[in-house]
Amino acid sequence: MTGTPDTRTARRRYVTVCVLFWLPLGLSIAPLILLFTERGMTMVVIAGFFAAHSVTAAALELPTGGLADVLGRRTVLAAAGLLNLAALTLLGLGTTPWLLGLGMALMGAGRALSSGPAEAWYVDTVQAHDGPDAELRTGLARGGSATSAALAVGTLLGGALPWLLGLGPDLGSRLSGSTSGLVLPLSLPMLLGAAVEIVFVLYVLTALPEPPRPAATLRDVLRGIPATVADGLRLGGRDALVRRVFLSAGAAGSALAALELLTPGRAAALTGASESGAVLFAALACAGFVCAAVGSHLAPLTARLAGSGERAVTVGLGAGAGGLLLLGATAAFAGAGSMVLAAVGFGLVHLGLGAAEPNENDLLHRRVARSGRATALSVQSLTLQLVAGLTGLIIGVLPSGPLPWLLGGAVMLAGTLLWVHRGGTTSPVPRATPRPDAVPSPPSDGPYRRRGEARR
Secondary structure (H helix, E strand, O other), X not given: OOOOOOHHHHHHXXXXXXXHHHHHHHHHHOOHHHHHHHOOOOHHHHHHHHHHHHHHHXXXXXXXXXXXXXXXXXXXXXXXXXXXXXXXXXXXXXXXXXXXXXXXXXXXXXXXXXXXXXXXHHHHHHHHHXXXXXXXXXXXXXXXXXXXXXXXXXXXXXXXXXXHHOOOOOHXXXXXXXXOOOXXXXXXXXXHHHHHHHHHHHHHHHHOOOOOOOOOOHHHXXXXXXXXXXXXXXXXXXXXXXXXXXXXXXXXXXXXXXXXXXXXXXXHHHHOOHHHHHHHHHHHHHHHHXXXXXXXXXXXXXXXXXXXXXXXXXXXXHHHHHHHHHHHHHOOOOOHHHHHHHHHHHXXXXXXXXXXXXXXXXXXXXXXXXXXXXXHHHHHXXXXXXXXXXXXXHHHHOOOOHHHHHHHHHHHHHHHHOXXXXXHHOOOOOOOOOOXXXXXXXXXXXXXXXXXXXXX
């Protein structure tokens, strides 16, 4: 591959892409719902906005994964940045329900497009430079740490910027008045995120080289996507290790849904008011991202200490399950001791998931051929989203208290048990050569087929 970056350069560029992509989304976390409320939207309408985001992301997850395998990682990743640029601009400046709903739908489409190509590019580049046995875990871990750090910084900055504008001469009110209410203080994090998206797109187009791909017509692309998606789904059905990775992503989705749905109410109950509870939740979310970043950074060390990547996944998922069970055990109690234990549990969930994901993906990339790598990552992401949605529905009908937390903990524990007694079957550095039943490579005269951060 002419012009292929070396491993260190590829790792640095992958980390930079993770930061530039997730920082704008982190900026929107704290002010988004408050901005919708300022625009006069009711909670029913706001719920519809989030439904538009979720439905769009889920519907496009697999097709866009196949698109990146067909057209190339760089093209699809740049398109994701452009969609997020449009989405954040609409969310920052939109004043009507249809514009805001369109912004959320575009953000969902950008989320789906981003689910795979950056990580797939990194793995492709490293293996092209160092061979199929190249060490992947360190770069994947640093990408996970960079993602969590960007979300943490974005959450703090997005929450603090509107507040800072209200201090002193109240620049926020002046800005709102001079724009006839088009730009509110709560709009600025979105518009700042849109500016970062421009940098992201330019960086992707200039810093992520790919080998030339065979010319593909629209018919080739449309014909190649369903075949690639079907290959990715079949791979999860016939490869036990890949299937465990997909199911573990579902367990992580259940844990994250429990945290996102239950933590705000618990924070408000602790502080005695929804406003102060929102501030506490923002601080907890930031702390959670920091714990996830630390967990990702420690993923290679966890694998070395545990003896293999599979055992490291067991340790990480087990820590996450323990954290959720601890949150459930303390949900019925008040007092300082209960608060401390709950905080420990909250941190354990993020720490454990952060340590598990790079090891899971290291195993996944060694079982999947280049031609279907991004599609496999999209299947993994879709599994996380679907189980998270199902868990959210069940939590909604459960009585408040320990039971909803214990549901998430039980699903995480089940995900952990998938890996028990499996760690001894895999060497500390498994072979990178895909199994014979992995997704096949495309014919030499056909188009190349084409991942995404988490969630988060």
